[in-house]
Structures are given as structure tokens and as C-alpha cells.
Amino acid sequence: MLPGFTGTVKYDEPMNLHTTFKIGGPAAVFIEPDTAECLQLVCQTLDKEDAPFFVIGAGSNLVVSDDGLDCFVVSTQKISFISEETVTDTENMEASFLLHCGAGLSMDDAAKWCADKGLSGLEAFAGLPGTAGGALFMNARCYGVSVSDVLVSAAYLDSADGYRLKKYCFADGDWDYKKSPFQDSSKVIVSADFRVREGNPGEIAAECEEHIADRDKKGHFSHPSAGSVFKNNRAFGKPSGQIIDEAGLRGVQIGGAQIAPWHGNFIINTGSASAEDVRQLVDYVISVVKAKTGFVLESEIIFV
Template identity: 45%
Template sequence: MNTLREMIEKINMETNFSGELRFNEPMAAHTTFNVGGPADLWVKPGEDFFPRYTAVLLKEARSYGIPVFILGGGANIVVADRGIRGIVLDTSGWMGWSVLPPGKGKRQDGDWICMGIRSGTTVDAAAEAAAGLGLGGLEFLAGMPGSVGGAVWMNARCYERSVSDILVQTEFLDAAYILREIPFRAEDFAYKKSPFQDMPGLILSAQFRLAPRDREDIRGEMEKHRQDRERKGHYRYPSAGSVFKNNREFGKPTGKIIDELGLRGLRQGGATVADYHGNIIINTGNATAADIRGLVETVGDRVYTALGIRLEPEILFVGDWDGYEGIPTRDVLS
């Protein structure tokens, strides 16, 4: 911890740090599941110098051998009860968007406008901003928790639309701390897969191909999606939305598979399979991260035993799960 303090004090003096910074910050306050132990250091750089500070932070952390976890909206992760060792870099201070000149980042012909959005912007705010400009294409993200950076990283999908359907290019700070513009290539993306899942570095912003559309039509579709999410119970309890990915080869949605096996209401500690949706696990108020992970594994095992199919978790398990076997833990940057 002393090494971490020394490093961050050195960086902050050199960069004239502006933002928020806390040691032993409970990650439960930064995830939609409301679980997770303390991060050794949580830092949220201010907007004015986010890219420059981030590049310095990542470079110094590597030289000191200190891992860094990139936090977006905290909407698709379960942080271990022991927390996260090293640094949590919170991108939520890096927000904003702009409409680019015609032809910038051109992906294909047609009447469209390219909109650049910073990675810390929530996807719901991004959809609202586009609607205000009369630009359609982001409606399917309305009401979804999480950040633009996380949505690109995961290639978020809902209502038969994926981020890759509208992505033009991504601004990426790579492992050599070089800012790169990575053009969209269809072959690099698949169902909830993106090339960034295998690339160390940080998504700084993304450009999206949007089309002029009547503002009222856009807002009507957005409201329809928000009401659908509310009706399905996405906002009733702390959760991460869908737990498992859908697989077309299974012949039906994962939630229906779980429902038909009578697993709604299955419980472990304070974690429960929602009684209104088989593919949502909720924190009823006192769940631990271990409760959630254990329940995810139990549901997966029950489905495999009954049907011989393996469900793939969509949520990521991050942090200090030392000694815990089962579902793989997502590594942090180091």
C-alpha cells in the first residue's frame, strides 16, 4: 500500500491532478449489483485532462507492477467480496459527445451523420443526446445501464440490435500508451464479442453512424424500450440484467430455458433468481458477491445436468477471488 501511495502522489504532483481519489473505496457503491469489497485505490480523473492523466497512470502503474481495473458503469460485473487489488480507474468523469463533419470516419454510403461519444458517457445519456439532435440509431440502448466504453467493449446487444451495427471507429489508448483510431471491421465482432476484449488498453471514445430521424419518433421508440425493461423487472432490485448469454443453437432464450426447469426463485444467501425472469439474478438486500457467483454456477450446473447444454455467463467476475474455483475471473490490466 505504501508503494501505491508513493506512486499516486508522484503522478498527481506531476500532472496537477483534478478529480476524485479514495483509498479502500467500497466497490459496492460503484456496481449495479451493489456488492463488492474495497479497491486499494479508486481514482476518477476530471474531464479536463483525462486522456493525458490516464496515459501517465497506466504507464507508471505498469512500471511499479500495480494492476489497474478499468471501470465503466459497473453494470455487467460482480466484484469480489475481498475487493480489487491495485487501482480502479473510473471513467465516468470522461463524458461528452460531438457531431463530426460529413464524411469523417465514413463506413458506407447513405444519408447519415457520425457522432463521437466519450467512453465514460452512460449509454442512456448518449441515446438522449442523439435524440435531441434528431439522430436515430442509439434508441435500442435507452434505459440500459452502463457506459459507452463498456457497451463497445462488450458489443452490447438488445432488441435485435448490436453496437457493432452502428460503430464506425474507436479511439483506443493501447498498451504502448499510443492513441490509436481503430476502424470498424465486421469480422472482428460477433454476438457480445469485440476485439477489445483481447486488447490491453482503454477505450477513450467511439464514433457511431446515425441517421436523421424525427425527434418524436426517436423518443417514442426509446420510451417503449424503457417501459419494456421496467415491465421485465430490470429496475426492481440491484442486478446486472441478463446473467447468461443467449445462444440460438439452444432453440429458445436462456431465460425461458431456466424458467422451464422451474429455477425461478432459486436462492443462495441474499441472491435469488428473479421470480419474474429466469435470466436475472437479483440482490434482495444482503447478497454477497460469493452468493451471486455461487448461484450463477448452480443455475448453470442445473441446466447442464437436465439438458446437456452449457450456459455462458454474460456478467464478468472481477477482483480478488483468490482460491475460488469455477467460473473464470476476468483479469485486470497489469
């Protein structure tokens, strides 16, 4: 065992236990460091050994291969600290707060923690199953709010510099719809700082509940899935889900993977879906939509 490391290490760990799609063969080695320091130790050690590794949060945007992953998988999920710091906004003379979140904290937990403390800003992310690290990486967008709208800074391990700990300060030009500066690199996000402000605890909690109830109504939690499968594209003039609905694809099934009968942009695992089933279904939707409309849908879910 690595001196100084605390956390868990598992061999041939089934990845279907670590993805919301409940799909994926075994990872050769699955490591879950307990702390940010241990995460850095693991990354630096694997880097020195030239051992390839993949970082996973809640696995809520992933389709992991049925053959599994012949590499190390490093999970951030135990790095789930949260705290707030008061900062004075001198321009508006208003007290605002910085929320420090560990990369492995679920955005849903962050939103609920804020609601309990009467802090407003993350309500839109209530019910999002992803972690803070995954949400930054994906620039998750919920109910009209993107992570980039609330992000102030982040701490990350720089793969180009021996996984040294560095600070990223938000810069508008780095971000776009579902695009983050972390997607073009193998930087490992350790924590994120979000801007929140004082608000009415009852109203904040009510808004969180409203979003969770809406997700529930839309069937987000009824079957294993990875959320929306295709990105929206303004040029299409309507949401991807509507385009898929209009192409008559709701309910279409390949193996155990099915386009949700109630939502065109959701693929669900009906029980025994393989990654290959999902891939074939995604390719099928892309080809039918292209043939019927000329639009080329872009997958949002990541095949690993």
C-alpha cells in the same frame, strides 16, 4: 499527487458503490480521471510502476469480489463528453453524422442526447445502464441491435505500446454476438464513434421511451442486478431465460442472491447478497440446466 492529474483518488473505496449489483469489497485505490488525457497519464504511470489496474465503466456487468480488489481501479465515468460531426455519405448523397462519445458516457445518455437532437441510430440503447466503453468491450446488444452494428471507430490506449493513443476502425470480422476485439487485450477504450442519421425527433424519443418502459416492465430497475446473467446461444434453440424458467429455477435463492421470480435470466440482489452468493447461484443454475437439458450455459456477467 501526479503532476498534471485532475480527478479524484480514493483509498479503500467500497466497490458496492460502483456496481449496479451493489456488491463488492474495497478497491485498494480508486481513481477517477477527469479527462481522456488524465486517463492516459494514469495508465502510463501505473504501467511504468508495474502496478496492476482494472478499468471500470458503470460496473453494470460486474460481480466484484467480497474481499475487494487489491489493485488500482480506474473509472472512466467522468469522461463523458459527447458531440456530433456531419459526414457526407457520397454513395447515397445523404447527410449522416458521427457521434463522438467519451468512454464514460452512459449509453442511455447518448441515446437521449441523440433524441433531443433528432439523430437516429442509438434508440435501442436507451435505458442501458452501461457506458460507451463498457458497451464496446461487451459488444452490448439491446432490442436486436449490437454496438458493432453502429460502431465506426474508437480511440484506445494500447497496453502493448506504452498506452499510446490509437485509433481502431471497425472491421466486421473482429466482432460477434457479445464478442469484441477488446476482450482479448488490456486496451483501454477512451472514446467511441457511432453512426447516426437525421430522423424525426418525436419518433426517436418515442422509441427510446418504449424501450425504457419495456425494461421497467421487465423489472430491470426494481432491484440491484447486472442485467442478463447468461448469454443466449442459438444452438439451444431458445433464450437462456426460457431454459432456466423451464428448469423450474425462477425464484431460487442462495443467501441474498435470487433468480428473479419474474425472469429466469436475471439474478437480483435482494438486499445483502455477496459475490459468493451470486457465484454459487450461477454455478447452481449451470449444473441444474446441464443435468436437465445437456446445455452448458455461459455466464455473461464478469466476476472480478
